Amino acid sequence: MAPTLCALLLGLTYMVLPNSLVAQTPSDGLMMPSKNICVLFSYDMGSFDRYWEGTKLRSNETIATVDQNMIMPMAAIGILDNLNFYISLPYVSTESSEPNGGKFTGARGFQDIGFAVKYRPFREEVGNGRLSALVTAGFSTPISNYLSDYRPYSIGSGAPEFLLRGIGQYQWNNGFYIRAALAHLWRGYTEAERDYYYNNGSYYTAWMDVPNAVTYEGIFGKWLFDNSLKLELSYFSLNSTSGDDIRAYNAAQPTNKVEFDRVGFSAQYFFKSIKGLGVVAYHNRIVDGRNAPKMSNTGFGITYQFNVIKKQTDEQDAQ
Numbered sequence: 001m002a003p004t005l006c007a008l009l010l011g012l013t014y015m016v017l018p019n020s021l022v023a024q025t026p027s028d029g030l031m032m033p034s035k036n037i038c039v040l041f042s043y044d045m046g047s048f049d050r051y052w053e054g055t056k057l058r059s060n061e062t063i064a065t066v067d068q069n070m071i072m073p074m075a076a077i078g079i080l081d082n083l084n085f086y087i088s089l090p091y092v093s094t095e096s097s098e099p100n101g102g103k104f105t106g107a108r109g110f111q112d113i114g115f116a117v118k119y120r121p122f123r124e125e126v127g128n129g130r131l132s133a134l135v136t137a138g139f140s141t142p143i144s145n146y147l148s149d150y151r152p153y154s155i156g157s158g159a160p161e162f163l164l165r166g167i168g169q170y171q172w173n174n175g176f177y178i179r180a181a182l183a184h185l186w187r188g189y190t191e192a193e194r195d196y197y198y199n200n201g202s203y204y205t206a207w208m209d210v211p212n213a214v215t216y217e218g219i220f221g222k223w224l225f226d227n228s229l230k231l232e233l234s235y236f237s238l239n240s241t242s243g244d245d246i247r248a249y250n251a252a253q254p255t256n257k258v259e260f261d262r263v264g265f266s267a268q269y270f271f272k273s274i275k276g277l278g279v280v281a282y283h284n285r286i287v288d289g290r291n292a293p294k295m296s297n298t299g300f301g302i303t304y305q306f307n308v309i310k311k312q313t314d315e316q317d318a319q
Contacts (some may be wrong), residue, residue: 025076026086026116026136027217029169029179032078038305040074042280046297047097051152051252052289054245063104065097066152066293070111072301086116089143092155104153107146111156114140116163129172136183138163149192149208151252152293158190158254159210175223185213190254199244199255208254211243228272234264234284246291260289268303278303 032038049065050057060066074088095106116138123132141160142148148158165183187210195206216239221232243257266282280301286294 026118026138027165027167027181029132029134029167029171029177031082031118031120031134032076032084032305033307034078034081035309036078036305036307038076038303040072040076040301040303042072042074042299042301044070044072044297044299046070046295048286048293048295050294052292052294053248055290057294063096063152066094067097068092068094068297082120084118086114086118086138088114094153094155096153107150107153107155109144109146109155111142111144111146112140112161113143114138126170129170129177132167132169132171134167134169136163136165136167138165147193148190148254149194151254157187157210160188162186165215175227177219177221177223179217179219179221181215181217183215183217185215187212192254197253197255198247199253209242210254211240211257213238213240213258215239226272228270230268230270232266234262234266236262236264236284243291252291256291258289258291260286260292262286276305278305 045067046069047065047067049060051060052058069092071091072088073090074086077085077087079085090111091109092111093106093108096104116136118134118136120132120134123130125131139160139162142156142158146155146158148154148156163183163185165181167179167181169177169179171177189207190210192206192208196202196204197208199208216237218235219232220234221230223230237260239259240257243255246252246256262284264282264284266280268278268280270278280303281299283296283298285296286292
């Protein structure tokens, strides 16, 4: 049986950053026991020097390589054995490898605060393994007044977002498992610092409609060394349900129809000698897209899980 410990929440939201980070996460097949808390602290670094303008892959001739870095604190709380709650607040910074004579500078700040709940209504022994079904609902909203229309340096889409995800996983008794997930993202409006923009037509307003999106995810993984090491290969796809293409020689904007396919690998190790402590590392690469950066990102993190009731009891006994 796989341990119910923290994993890492990874994801990518809009043009330049892995946002909605995903861990023991709203998107995996694990559940944390009741009265347990898991905290995550991770660091992610990504970059790109090419992007898709519509479906045409172009080089960043003016701004060279765009780098983004993210510090991600997150907490997962076991309310019930089959009901978990999550909260996250990433800090993101972006910059260009060449300052362009000072004409363009990067951005930095806290991005979107996110909340999510995950419920597991079904888990049964089937054949030579266990079949699980889960559902996640999440909400995020900007926590700082960042410039969402400052592409590609913006740290987020600047719009509230509601997510609903269905997850199915089958794990064999030998530790191998497969997981699939389907999600719909409903996004609101973001306010730009201009009162006119073009989106398949002229709009005389500062409010931009950020397109909704559908995501698909497939995971193949394996538990090793008495369930202390978890390895995963992943495929993730995001497809906006509306929006426009980046116009030739123009910057991207929040109304763009973003699509991308991403592949990745992750490894997480749980220390047997230090109960509750784990480390994680991962690498993701976007291989195809539309109005999206051809980005690669690598991250590292540390997780720690503890039982709240047991800790309180131990403290009382010590007194």
